Amino acid sequence: MTPAPYRFQQLSREDFESLAAGHPGVVIPLEQTPYWADFETRLGRDPYGIWAYYDGGKLVATASYLRSRRRLRPSLVVVNGPTWFTERTPEAEARLVATVQEQFRADPAVDPLYVRMQVEHVQPPVAGPLEHGWYEREIVVDLTPDTDKIFAAFRPNARNLIRKAEKLGVEVRAVEREQWADVFRTELFPIMQETAARDGFSSFDSAFYETLLTELGDHLRLMVAYVDGKPVSWLITTEYRGYAVYYFAASSRDARKTNAPYLLLWEAFKILKDAGNTACGLTGIESENYPSLANVTTFKRNFSKTVVTVPTTYDIPLHPLRYRALATALRVRRDAPGLLRRAAARIRRPDAKAGRD
Template sequence: MSELRVEHWDDDRFMAAARAWDHPVPIEQAPAWDAFDQAVDGRSPWRRLAVLDGADAVVALIALSQFAGRGFTYLWAKHGPMWPARPDAAAEAAAREAVLAYVRWEAPEVVFVRMHAWHPAPGLCELLQTVTYDRTVVIDLTRSEDEILASFTKRGRYKTRRALKDADMTVTDESGMSAAQFAELYEIYRETAERDGFGIFPMSVYTTMIESLGEHARVFVARRHDTGPEGNLVPGRAVSWVVSLVHDGGGVDFYAGGNREARDTNAAIALKWHIFTTLKAEGVTRYDLMGVGSERVPQLAGVGEFKHQFGDDVEIDGAWDVPVKPMRYRSLVLALRAKRALRR
């Protein structure tokens, strides 16, 4: 591959180039994400970059956010770089090195860059403090509803039909809810995290996302209803919910929670079907269920069992840490290991 160079592009030029590739632009790579970065302490949008070859053709595009850790700074390109088609290992490595060279010159304080890669390679390190995924389930929403349902597993079709017949459960779009309203959902998330053994952020992170991303952050809630004295349904209690991020014709499950009652009533199944059909009607063409287990991420096997009811695995490019300052990065790895050992 010819020598590559990196340029800082404005939002309009960047998005025009990305949309020319005819697949949805992930919201984290788009200007819409900037409002969320700006609203969270320790985070900010950094730059949108184009990687160009010697003929000025765009090889890859990447948007980076800046994160301030405890005494160190790093950049994160969530779901970037973006490519016109899946790159081979040599093209990917060349673009990555071009971006790293640019960062070394323009941001000498940065310790590492977190970015996605299709191909394992020297210099790619497992993430310090978060979980990535390299397999997911993607629902093609360009098909008819009957075709979508037929693509589910036999168990998935049975559970979907059964959940849709449950007269005591409704699923509604409650996007734009206030922080006070989200508190009910956050308590469900606490229960989900304790049951499944994962950590969650303070509630303000989720409410800030909903507020800052506006129309791109959709909140869908499954509620169980009791029957009133006159046979009418009494507005019910939330049992399961999903925050879906929607951008540029694509949607993704971003956060979700469900309590014990939800598990007993297939509320999450009803939720997914409502999301698929609602977003399909609005023109969304694909929906990503955001991660299933793989050899690299076996801890996602449990959620994968649920998501496989809706479709088969799709390979994607997982995230990696790429040290800019290898010695400093190594010290962070050792410090984190020591901290975890003390907790144990």
């Protein structure tokens, strides 16, 4: 039996701000706000709007959708959402899934193959995902105790490295906002390039970060660690409604020699606390679908024992037959190289045995 759908309503910026103000205790991810949608627009992407979902007159959830037009798989993506304003039960989530299916199947302006969002209670028709889109576990630092207690809660290794960084002359500065884009482009992006090359990942180009800093400046901080006047490590944090996130960071080889990232993050915690934030999420750590985060996990675990599980991102197919066909094709393409290697190895083994005979 299909669950009864919720009533849904698209929100203007004013509607969203009024709704958020009426629920001060709910953590709303910055990615689920009109301000993040403005940032996506500046990047040339296509936000499709924010909707609220109601059970009668009771607000259940909100979701901000981003339109994706990837070849063969047009979709709507909810980045780090939806935001729940009531208990996230299996029944409530099933109703939201059914509502989203009905909503966008009937929307003449879009024809998505699927809608992608975080789902905690996985049940049909939820599927996939075709690829994972958000981390599943993160470390969270409680900023409500006084600073001495926050520091004392760090692992001994982190406390020692922070003290060593101070003795080695590492200096942490907050960059003036009007200088963010220029400083990032000329001094900090090369550090990101070095970090990406060293750790084996692809970073965004400098324009992405410059746009982030320009468009979301009211919700960001840019802090830099210097050694002998030279920048060696930097971080960008976000802040919204008292919740901060350690969002982007990079460090050079010189930073590692001086333990600068440890002191930089500690100084950031103090500034974020003074600004009224009650917690700071350190973003993703290693999980089943993200084993590549093992290195950053070691660093982040130094600052808190609190590990929060984030609902995994899944797909809600709107055209199930087409979705299954695409999923099969992608799986075959992904598995083909390994199958070919194993087949080649089986072919070579008899030849090797014949040579020994």
